[in-house]
Amino acid sequence: MRFVELAAKRESCRKYKKMPVEREKLLACVEAARMSPSACNSQPWSFVLADDADLTSKVAETLQEKITGLNSFTDDCGAFVILVEENANLSSKLGGRFKDQEFAQMDIGIAAQSMCLAATDEGLGSCIIGWFHEKALKALLDIPIKKRIRLVIALGYPDSDHPRAKSRKPLETVLHINRW
Amino acid sequence: MRFVELAAKRESCRKYKKMPVEREKLLACVEAARMSPSACNSQPWSFVLADDADLTSKVAETLQEKITGLNSFTDDCGAFVILVEENANLSSKLGGRFKDQEFAQMDIGIAAQSMCLAATDEGLGSCIIGWFHEKALKALLDIPIKKRIRLVIALGYPDSDHPRAKSRKPLETVLHINRW
Numbered sequence: 001m002r003f004v005e006l007a008a009k010r011e012s013c014r015k016y017k018k019m020p021v022e023r024e025k026l027l028a029c030v031e032a033a034r035m036s037p038s039a040c041n042s043q044p045w046s047f048v049l050a051d052d053a054d055l056t057s058k059v060a061e062t063l064q065e066k067i068t069g070l071n072s073f074t075d076d077c078g079a080f081v082i083l084v085e086e087n088a089n090l091s092s093k094l095g096g097r098f099k100d101q102e103f104a105q106m107d108i109g110i111a112a113q114s115m116c117l118a119a120t121d122e123g124l125g126s127c128i129i130g131w132f133h134e135k136a137l138k139a140l141l142d143i144p145i146k147k148r149i150r151l152v153i154a155l156g157y158p159d160s161d162h163p164r165a166k167s168r169k170p171l172e173t174v175l176h177i178n179r180w
Numbered sequence: 181m182r183f184v185e186l187a188a189k190r191e192s193c194r195k196y197k198k199m200p201v202e203r204e205k206l207l208a209c210v211e212a213a214r215m216s217p218s219a220c221n222s223q224p225w226s227f228v229l230a231d232d233a234d235l236t237s238k239v240a241e242t243l244q245e246k247i248t249g250l251n252s253f254t255d256d257c258g259a260f261v262i263l264v265e266e267n268a269n270l271s272s273k274l275g276g277r278f279k280d281q282e283f284a285q286m287d288i289g290i291a292a293q294s295m296c297l298a299a300t301d302e303g304l305g306s307c308i309i310g311w312f313h314e315k316a317l318k319a320l321l322d323i324p325i326k327k328r329i330r331l332v333i334a335l336g337y338p339d340s341d342h343p344r345a346k347s348r349k350p351l352e353t354v355l356h357i358n359r360w
Contacts, residue, residue, distance in 0.1 A: 048355075
């Protein structure tokens with residue numbers, strides 16, 4: 001499969017079949033993230049994989065807002081990977097401070113996209129979630145209180161065979177060629 | 181090709197053949213970035229593609245440190261894509277402020293990884309560069325002074341057929357299963 005096809009199949013999936021996901025497939029997703037590039041190769045990340053059925057239902061609760069129904073789809077996800085920021089190495093940290101850039105967060109984004117593309121390749125749906133109750137999620141998974149959770153990746157078998165058309169800004173509004 | 185093979189082939193390439201890259205291939209890389217997911221689908225990015233030979237040599241200068249030789253390989257790159265952060269939409273911005281997360285920078289990371297994987301698929305080498313002379317680069321390309329350049333992607337034909345083995349932290353140090 002050409003990359004363009006894989007990228008088109010990858011979508012933020014918000015409808016899952018309530019069923020477990022094979023551990024092997026989940027590890028393939030984590031592996032793709034682990035092998036991602038990062039600023040000065042500092043790999044400022046840890047991954048917490050939650051795939052125990054009792055646990056995933058509790059994780060789902062920390063991702064939801066009952067009043068608005070936000071992320072209620074996560075009740076049906078087979079697994080979650082929590083992306084925790086780790087200390088970057090010195091060159092990445094100093095460079096980021098000097099240049100006012102959050103390299104570690106860009107690195108987490110890079111790893112998240114690798115993971116989602118690997119999920120698509122494994123026949124899984126995925127959704128990158130940035131809204132969660134961080135304190136509750138840390139407590140649930142024993143993640144040290146001082147660390148920051150940056151993203152949660154929801155994973156599972158999608159309850160749809162057809163990717164939606166993607167809604168994106170037109171090329172001409174986002175691309176400048178050889179000058180602004 | 182399975183995704184795992186593509187991801188293994190993608191590496192930070194620092195040795196290029198000094199030759200131009202077909203515009204069509206470069207646009208495929210930009211397209212992959214444009215179709216990437218982002219927080220609340222806010223797509224907080226613009227891309228400046230520099231592939232004019234006179235211009236790329238000037239862009240390369242803004243990426244280098246003469247004394248240390250940092251990024252001197254960019255002299256041979258056929259093209260660069262400059263990733264500029266744009267204002268996120270309201271929900272992403274408010275959410276980020278409320279939760280102390282830099283969603284736009286994570287989104288830029290996501291788009292960068294899509295672009296590099298597309299480059300690999302097109303037979304191109306790529307390198308994500310986070311160290312550059314931002315003011316000089318903005319002046320060179322007429323990028324509005326108030327905007328932030330987050331990353332520059334170097335692109336070109338690699339001067340090597342064999343991807344290096346990747347140096348990464350071992351799985352057991354970055355992965356926790358079902359609890360920290």
